[in-house]
Amino acid sequence: MGELTASLAHEVNQPIAAAVTNANTCWRWLTRREPDLDEAREAVSRVVKDATRAAEIISRVRQLFKKGAPQRELVDINEIIREMIVLLGGEASRYSVAVQTELAPDVPKVMGDRVQLQQVLMNLMINGIDAMKEADGTRELIITSQQAEAQELMVSVSDTGVGLPTQHSDEVFNAFFTTKLHGTGMGLSISRSIIESHGGRLWAAGKATRGAIFHFTLPTS
Ligand SMILES: Nc1ncnc2c1ncn2[C@@H]1O[C@H](COP(=O)(O)OP(=O)(O)OP(=O)(O)O)[C@@H](O)[C@H]1O
Ligand SMILES: [Mg+2]
Incomplete structure (x- = not known):
């Protein structure tokens, strides 16, 4: 499990970092003097994709630890x-x-x-x-x-x-x-x-x- 925890942090961090970048991009397109909605929409759909990926990884890990003591x-x-x-x-x-x-x-x-x-x-x-x-x-x-x-x-x-x-x-x-x-x-x-x-x-x-x-x-x- 040690290896799992280490790579988990790394693996979840990647999509989250990408989501932050894309959210910033989206914010810039929206706050320009002439907002570009198409670009903003694209950036926000990347945010959704990244966040979904992070959530998937976390839910998979949660499933693994969900059951308390293993039954025998x-x-x-x-x-x-x-x-x-x-x-x-x-x-x-x-x-x-x-x-x-x-x-x-x-x-x-x-x-x-x-x-x-x-x-x-x-x-x-x-x-x-x-x-x-x-x-x-x-x-x-x-x-x-x-x-x-x-x-x-x-x-x-x-x-x-x-x-x-x-x-x-x-x-x-x-x-x-x-x-x-x-x-x-x-x-x-x-x-x-x-x-x-x-x-x-x-x-x-x-x-x-x-x-x-x-x-x-x-x-x-
Ligand atoms: N029966 C198989 N034949 C060929 N390659 C396999 C087989 N089983 C596993 N692999 C390879 O090992 C990788 C890791 O398998 P693993 O089950 O850990 O994850 P996954 O199937 O990719 O994702 P997940 O299980 O989360 O859906 C697979 O992506 C595939 O490349
Ligand atoms: Mg598999």
């Missing part, structure tokens, strides 16, 4: 996967994405925060769908669960999208790293901190063919 209950990860598939079914079919699962029938339950784990799956699945929106060819989102080691289960989310951004594949977990026009770049950073708070790991890999695959583990004892 025994959760069935397969059930969470199935729930999220139902929830994101509309989004998937809108972009012609076929969702498949290979769920190990007897994975042990994990001690965890159901809502947080749902959030992780949602972030990974939406990222996968996003990565396929522009890609040609088959669009498959495959979610698997399996017993990884004696007291560990592993969930994988694989897509056939554009693949991890070359040269930045290590940075995708950094807070605010995004290649999307309207992305906050917080999804993976939040997801990793959730999984680590559960005693697991979250990482990404490229695929030999195309697309990306994300894995996370959770302790089961």
Whole structure:
């Protein structure tokens, strides 16, 4: 969270500074002897855009800290996967994405925060769908669960999208790293901190063919 707080200040400061600049510009166009309303309107619409961006970032962070103490209950990860598939079914079919699962029938339950784990799956699945929106060819989102080691289960989310951004594949977990026009770049950073708070790991890999695959583990004892 330390890194998050540091980059948060920087990230929110940028649109706010831009908004101040644009507000000043707007004020100058309005207070000239002959006010230029067109220029003023344009400047003020940039203010709206900047301020909205800052508000988006703040609301995303607030969501992250909204829940007080994390809940701990025994959760069935397969059930969470199935729930999220139902929830994101509309989004998937809108972009012609076929969702498949290979769920190990007897994975042990994990001690965890159901809502947080749902959030992780949602972030990974939406990222996968996003990565396929522009890609040609088959669009498959495959979610698997399996017993990884004696007291560990592993969930994988694989897509056939554009693949991890070359040269930045290590940075995708950094807070605010995004290649999307309207992305906050917080999804993976939040997801990793959730999984680590559960005693697991979250990482990404490229695929030999195309697309990306994300894995996370959770302790089961
Ligand atoms: N499945 C994927 N395939 C290809 N690139 C990905 C994938 N998942 C993440 N990335 C890359 O990692 C970046 C960071 O992802 P992250 O989820 O943290 O933020 P985001 O999706 O850009 O924004 P947000 O989650 O706030 O909507 C993405 O912008 C994208 O470049
Ligand atoms: Mg995301």
